[in-house]
Amino acid sequence: MSEDRTVRVVLVDDHRMFRTGVRAELGAPVEVVGEADDAPSAVELVARLAPDVVLLDVHLPGGGGVAVLRALVPKLPATRFLALSVSDAPEDVISVIRAGARGYVTKSITGAELTDAVVRVGDDDVVFSPRLAGFVLDAFAAGGTAESGPVEGADEDLDRLTAREREVLRLIARGYAYKEIGKQLFISVKTVETHVSAVLRKLQLSNRHELSRWAADRRLV
Structure with missing residues (x-):
């Protein structure tokens, strides 16, 4: 990515206060161009704006982050999705990666770290919070693929x-x-x-x- 390029981001989270905080913390060269608070509105907004990166919560009203990914990833090959969630549960992480997200970070991340993660994902890099990367690699090394479906051991x-x-x-x-x-x-x-x-x-x-x-x-x- 050239240094003068702005990364256009759509922020998807059902907590307005959290979205406001993320906007305040994200630095240059990231620009939030839209917000959505549930899965259906996220699908409509992202399809219309075609941003560089979507910051996507995992648990959303109306179908969750996986539903958003399944609806949009095939249609928007140039848009990258980065999950941003309070959850660090393996099944949540693996499900969104299988659905097409390029990374997963938790909400304990700092503003500077999140800005860096957005830029890296916009450059087609893969980004995980440090403690999450290990079990994602283990899951896929054990034979999981993006087409594998739900995580084994559904309860x-x-x-x-x-x-x-x-x-x-x-x-x-x-x-x-x-x-x-x-x-x-x-x-x-x-x-x-x-x-x-x-x-x-x-x-x-x-x-x-x-x-x-x-x-x-x-x-x-």
């Missing part, structure tokens, strides 16, 4: 949970307090409590300890 119980409930489950299992989870996911403590109650009900568990053990047994932590 019917886990499938009952919404994307947001899975995020809350993983953070609970890692020992986060409700207030910390709310801060991570940009939701209120009351909303966190509601999601935890729903998870316990759907999984037929009684308390947070059982939930943590359930997640650990499935290597979701």
Whole structure:
């Protein structure tokens, strides 16, 4: 990429405050040319703008990041997709890479690091947060391909949970307090409590300890 080229980016995330923060943190030569907050609007906007890079959350209303990738990757060969998510779960990372994303970074990334990742993906490089690269390589070395479909070991119980409930489950299992989870996911403590109650009900568990053990047994932590 030439030094004077601007990387045109569409930002897709269902949290307005997070999108505002990303805009403020991204530096030159990145320009955010559009925003979307769910999968259907992302498909429409990206198809219309054909940006250089799409910063894409994994868990979105209306189908999730994988749905966006499946709809757009075949139609926009010049657009690159970089997943940006609070989740560092292997199944989330591998699913979006299989669907066509060029990289995956977590929301703990700094503004300078994210700017660098966007530029690199715009140059057709592949970018991962350091701890994520290993299991992606392991998954594909074991025979996984972009056409392999869902990650092996799909769990019917886990499938009952919404994307947001899975995020809350993983953070609970890692020992986060409700207030910390709310801060991570940009939701209120009351909303966190509601999601935890729903998870316990759907999984037929009684308390947070059982939930943590359930997640650990499935290597979701």
